[in-house]
Amino acid sequence: MKYWRRPLDKDEIKTPKGHIYLIPDRCKGCGFCIEFCPKGVLEESKEINKKGYHLPKIADGKEDDCINCNFCMLICPEFAIYTEEGE
Amino acid sequence: MSVKGAGDEGRIETGEEHPLDHILRRDRLPHIWCPGCGLGSAMTCFAQAIEGVDIPLKKQVLLSGIGCTGRIAGYVNVDSYHTTHGRAIPFATGLKIANPELCVTVFSGDGDLFAIGGNHFLHAARRNVDINVICVNNFNYGMTGGQQGPTTPVDAKTTTTRYGSFEHPFNLPYLAAATGAVYVSRWTTLHCRQLEKSMEKALQKKGFTFIEIISPCPTGFGRPNKLGEGLEELRYYREKSVIKNDASWDEMDLHMRGEEPIVVGDFVDTERPTYLELEEQMLRKRGFMK
Numbered sequence: 122m123k124y125w126r127r128p129l130d131k132d133e134i135k136t137p138k139g140h141i142y143l144i145p146d147r148c149k150g151c152g153f154c155i156e157f158c159p160k161g162v163l164e165e166s167k168e169i170n171k172k173g174y175h176l177p178k179i180a181d182g183k184e185d186d187c188i189n190c191n192f193c194m195l196i197c198p199e200f201a202i203y204t205e206e207g208e
Numbered sequence: 209m210s211v212k213g214a215g216d217e218g219r220i221e222t223g224e225e226h227p228l229d230h231i232l233r234r235d236r237l238p239h240i241w242c243p244g245c246g247l248g249s250a251m252t253c254f255a256q257a258i259e260g261v262d263i264p265l266k267k268q269v270l271l272s273g274i275g276c277t278g279r280i281a282g283y284v285n286v287d288s289y290h291t292t293h294g295r296a297i298p299f300a301t302g303l304k305i306a307n308p309e310l311c312v313t314v315f316s317g318d319g320d321l322f323a324i325g326g327n328h329f330l331h332a333a334r335r336n337v338d339i340n341v342i343c344v345n346n347f348n349y350g351m352t353g354g355q356q357g358p359t360t361p362v363d364a365k366t367t368t369t370r371y372g373s374f375e376h377p378f379n380l381p382y383l384a385a386a387t388g389a390v391y392v393s394r395w396t397t398l399h400c401r402q403l404e405k406s407m408e409k410a411l412q413k414k415g416f417t418f419i420e421i422i423s424p425c426p427t428g429f430g431r432p433n434k435l436g437e438g439l440e441e442l443r444y445y446r447e448k449s450v451i452k453n454d455a456s457w458d459e460m461d462l463h464m465r466g467e468e469p470i471v472v473g474d475f476v477d478t479e480r481p482t483y484l485e486l487e488e489q490m491l492r493k494r495g496f497m498k
């Protein structure tokens with residue numbers, strides 16, 4: 122990120138990092154988590170679960186981008202995706 | 209693991225336990241709702257809310273009537289009742305009066321609460337019974353095949369309005385406020401954070417509270433009305449929702465088409481003596497209670 126002025130507390134404020142988990146057999150491939158992740162971390166994979174739904178996956182180059190905001194967990198209608206604080 | 213398909217790149221690590229699993233009846237998942245249905249998101253917000261407030265889960269009771277929304281009572285791991293069609297509110301009223309310690313919430317559909325159960329809603333709000341009513345408004349009877357209901361917008365297509373609905377729908381926040389609800393709010397299933405906050409407020413508030421949740425029902429309403437699948441309907445909410453806490457009643461009318469906004473917000477937050485408080489006042493006044 123570029124700043125027009127370096128924030129004074131930039132070194133103290135840490136952006137949280139999240140670790141994403143998926144319970145594959147609950148997912149129904151609705152795409153909500155993919156569309157509404159504010160960091161664009163997720164995309165649809167070719168992989169399918171046993172019911173034939175396409176699962177979300179982490180997009181190329183976005184492996185470290187999850188900020189643990191929790192929104193994917195809240196919007197997922199299937200209790201299938203969630204995050205935990207990462208390091 | 210039962211996942212088959214292409215390579216491992218980007219595969220999300222498999223989780224063992226969802227953070228809300230202890231509030232869900234895990235053995236019943238996956239639930240019956242269609243892909244892209246908003247009910248699961250609404251239920252997640254509720255599960256978060258009952259955990260977020262300072263009321264023990266043991267004191268929380270959830271009731272539903274009949275319908276897709278009515279299934280919620282069967283998936284939440286607190287004391288819950290799946291009552292007959294339209295009758296969750298009288299059931300809840302009885303529970304609250306018999307055991308005022310309980311935090312009683314009714315979670316049901318637009319048809320259940322405002323068609324067959326409409327009269328109960330009016331009188332529970334009028335009496336200011338200390339219960340919470342949450343209505344998932346998907347503008348139709350989802351469970352029985354997408355028929356017109358009391359919130360179906362004019363001109364909307366349902367299986368019983370092939371030429372477009374020609375009935376005026378209820379404006380639910382207006383109805384709730386007019387009949388006496390002390391807290392009234394409306395969100396879409398995309399407004400997860402606001403919805404969770406409003407639910408927490410309602411759970412903690414004394415008196416009759418009402419929350420309307422606008423939710424996609426791609427199967428019954430979205431597809432025939434060109435709102436598309438659940439995802440497309442959520443995009444539509446993102447584009448058309450306007451948060452306006454001081455909106456006029458007219459502005460709260462929903463059209464679900466064209467350029468018309470979807471006005472959401474916390475519309476009413478007021479105080480009025482509850483049914484039990486007034487009862488106690490009268491009993492004391494007449495000397496039947498010390």
Ligand SMILES: Cc1ncc(C[n+]2csc(CCOP(=O)(O)OP(=O)(O)O)c2C)c(N)n1
Nearest residue numbers: 274275276277293317318319320349350351
């Ligand atoms: C006495 C009675 N009449 C009719 C029905 C059929 N019925 C089941 S659900 C339903 C409507 C549900 O609509 P709504 O409350 O909007 O729930 P949704 O499925 O849309 O969530 C009807 C008419 C019934 N179960 N019982």
Ligand code: SF4
Nearest residue numbers: 158187188190191193
């Ligand atoms: S927690 Fe937030 S940033 Fe991380 S994947 Fe979910 S929505 Fe995206």
Ligand code: SF4
Nearest residue numbers: 148149151152154197
């Ligand atoms: S929101 Fe949930 S059900 Fe929908 S695609 Fe994402 S993980 Fe699957």
Ligand code: SF4
Nearest residue numbers: 241242245276350425
């Ligand atoms: S019919 Fe509609 S309300 Fe019922 S589960 Fe399907 S999408 Fe949801």
Ligand SMILES: [Mg+2]
Nearest residue numbers: 317318348350
């Ligand atoms: Mg309905």
